[in-house]
Amino acid sequence: MKENLIYKAEYKIHTYEIDFRGRARPHSLLNYLQDAAAAQALALGFSVETLFRFGLTWVLSRYHIQIERYPRLGEKITVLTWPSGRSEFFALRDYEILDASGQKILAATSSWMVINLERKQPVPINSLYQERIIFPRRALEDNFEPLPLLPAAEREIEFPVEINHLDMNRHVNNVVYIEWALEAVPPEILWREQPVEIEINYRAEAVYGHQVISRLYRVPKEEHEFWHQIIHHQNGRELARLRTRWLALND
DSSP: OGGGGOEEEEEEOOGGGBOTTSBBOHHHHHHHHHHHHHHHHHHHTOOHHHHHTTTEEEEEEEEEEEESOOOBTTOEEEEEEEEEEEOSSOEEEEEEEEOTTSOEEEEEEEEEEEEETTTTEEEOGGGTOOGGGOOOOOSSOOOOOOOOOOSSOSEEEEEEOOGGGBOTTSSBOHHHHHHHHHHTSOHHHHHHOEEEEEEEEEOSOOOTTOEEEEEEEEOTTOTTEEEEEEEETTTOOEEEEEEEEEEOOOO
């Protein structure tokens, strides 16, 4: 049955995964999603390690996350993930996080490409896996329209690319770009609110030794919405574009 394609993994929120509120950090939740996705890819036979043998790798193109509630220290959560669709060059993967009562607290969808490591070009998805391992249900409906470009920057923060930012491709891990973007949000927002929606378009890679700039624009008349851009400091190349929405969450 197609429902068998929904992979389930259980996690407990640890002390090193929480913020000053005692809730899981955004990047902690995203790491859970990444971990579950990697485990299912391994089980299905198209993990990063497997693709490396053929000179290929996965590259994340788009991410859209909606967060209803941030779990607290000690809570147990369940991550669900499944391959939800594909086109010629893009594979979709969706996610949900449930709390111990079965309540959905996060929904996300993502779009991936397979890249030839030598040529740095995308490879058709149907050469990797067949339609039979797709469960066509979306946790979050999104056709991934282009994200807005910043008309100006209210704040800019510079970051170095550190060795611990790198993934198995030796590029900056996808979660790090989101951390850089969130860090540019004004302190008065960071202290009282949390991101409840994150959209990101990955556009180019960063590697060890680069310097990046996280740029932020506050959307007029939308107090809780920000547009973000991560750029390469030396050449100005756009690395990622984001949109976030923030609210004060109480539970």
